[in-house]
Amino acid sequence: MSLYRRNTQFGIPSIRGAPDSDEHKSNEEGHLLVVPDNDSLNKLKKRPVIDSVTIATRKDGLFVAVRKFSGEDADQKVKILQQIQQENLPNFLALQECFSFKGSFYAIFEHELTRNEKLLTLSHYALIKRYPTESQLAFILKQVLIGLEYLASKGLEHGAVRCKNILISTDGNIRIAGHEYCRNIGSEISSIKYIRGIGYVAMELMYKEAMYEGVIGVRDLHRWPPDSKAVNFLAVADSASSTKELAKHPLLTYSESEIDDIKADIRAN
Numbered sequence: 001m002s003l004y005r006r007n008t009q010f011g012i013p014s015i016r017g018a019p020d021s022d023e024h025k026s027n028e029e030g031h032l033l034v035v036p037d038n039d040s041l042n043k044l045k046k047r048p049v050i051d052s053v054t055i056a057t058r059k060d061g062l063f064v065a066v067r068k069f070s071g072e073d074a075d076q077k078v079k080i081l082q083q084i085q086q087e088n089l090p091n092f093l094a095l096q097e098c099f100s101f102k103g104s105f106y107a108i109f110e111h112e113l114t115r116n117e118k119l120l121t122l123s124h125y126a127l128i129k130r131y132p133t134e135s136q137l138a139f140i141l142k143q144v145l146i147g148l149e150y151l152a153s154k155g156l157e158h159g160a161v162r163c164k165n166i167l168i169s170t171d172g173n174i175r176i177a178g179h180e181y182c183r184n185i186g187s188e189i190s191s192i193k194y195i196r197g198i199g200y201v202a203m204e205l206m207y208k209e210a211m212y213e214g215v216i217g218v219r220d221l222h223r224w225p226p227d228s229k230a231v232n233f234l235a236v237a238d239s240a241s242s243t244k245e246l247a248k249h250p251l252l253t254y255s256e257s258e259i260d261d262i263k264a265d266i267r268a269n
Contacts (some may be wrong), residue, residue, distance in 0.1 A: 055111060063111040064096065067178065071102045077180040078105045080156075084179050086104060087154055091147030093167065093175040109177070118170050120266065122163035126204050128265050134230050135254035136262050137205055141233075142252045143174035144198065149243040157185045161197030162212060163204045174260045191241075199237025200248060208232060 043202045054066040069249050071078050078098055085095040122140070132140075144166060148158060158165075158181055165178035185191060199216040203209075216238040218224055218231045225231070229235050229251040240246050 003142050038084065039081065054104070056108075061115060061245070065109045065111040067107045067109065067180075068104055069107065071169050074105050078107070079166075081107050081179050081183050082157075084151075084182060089147060089150055089154075089176075091143050091174050091176055092179065093177045095179065107179075112174075113169050113171075113173065116170070119167040119175060122166045122168055122205065125266060126163055126210075128268075130265060131208070132205055133261075134174045134228065134251065136259070137202065137230055138172060138252050138254040139172065139259055139262065140168065140205065142247075143204060144176065144201065145243055145247045145252070147174070147176045148198070149247055151182065152185065152243055155185055156182050157191060158182050158197075159194065161201060163192060163201055163210065166201065168192070168262075168266060168267050170263065172259055172266070195240050195243060195246065196237060198243070199234050202230070202234060202237065206234075228268075 013183060021221055027237050037127060052068045054068070056064050056066050081095055081098060084092065085098075093102070095107055096110065097108045099106050110119075111175065148161070151158060160178050160181040162178075165176065165181070167175040170213065196216060197212070200212045201214060203211065203219075210219075216234050218226060218234065229249075233246075233251040236249055237246060
């Protein structure tokens with residue numbers, strides 16, 4: 001089976017398997033996956049110990065992301081993944097299966113929702129030419145908060161709330177990734193940092209620049225007036241004590257008529 005490197009909308013550079021007829025392997029649900037052969041997996045094992053992503057193809061043609069977990073904390077990451085899988089959290093990327101191979105753990109995630117509904121990161125979406133309206137911003141943030149609020153109801157929090165760990169589909173549906181960063185709700189300091197992450201996500205969407213430390217606030221008063229709901233949301237995110245508090249913010253009402261513009265922007269990129 002031929003393999004070639006590519007940059008994916010899922011995240012870091014990966015290896016993608018081209019679908020050849022005799023090199024499919026089945027998972028327990030009967031979906032066939034195109035996966036690297038043993039030589040390719042051995043080459044992967046020679047890399048530094050980092051979590052890697054491989055894009056594979058199921059028999060039905062849908063892409064999945066196969067994440068590899070190595071290192072001393074791999075067991076703990078898999079336990080968190082399995083816990084999230086059992087909870088079936090809304091707006092989280094679906095985990096389809098976990099398995100081990102030659103001392104490493106692998107997790108299979110959806111990489112597209114349907115054949116016509118692809119996924120890309122919010123970091124990619126943030127870089128499109130047009131700036132979002134308040135309604136479009138609200139449409140995205142509300143879906144993120146629904147997922148995170150439900151996560152909190154299960155005693156968990158996401159330790160890396162960033163645009164690169166959040167995916168948006170060509171139909172505008174949000175999927176939160178980076179499940180391995182989830183953890184039991186810890187100290188008040190860690191929880192505040194986690195909630196502030198939502199403010200940083202909003203800032204990246206509003207200003208097209210990733211910055212996940214420092215002051216959360218307005219940077220362009222011409223584009224985002226100080227009396228706008230979006231700017232007030234940033235102020236609240238900087239001091240909020242829970243996702244539930246943020247979910248009640250007036251920003252998170254939006255005009256359905258503007259949502260089609262999001263879909264058009266995504267499909268054009």
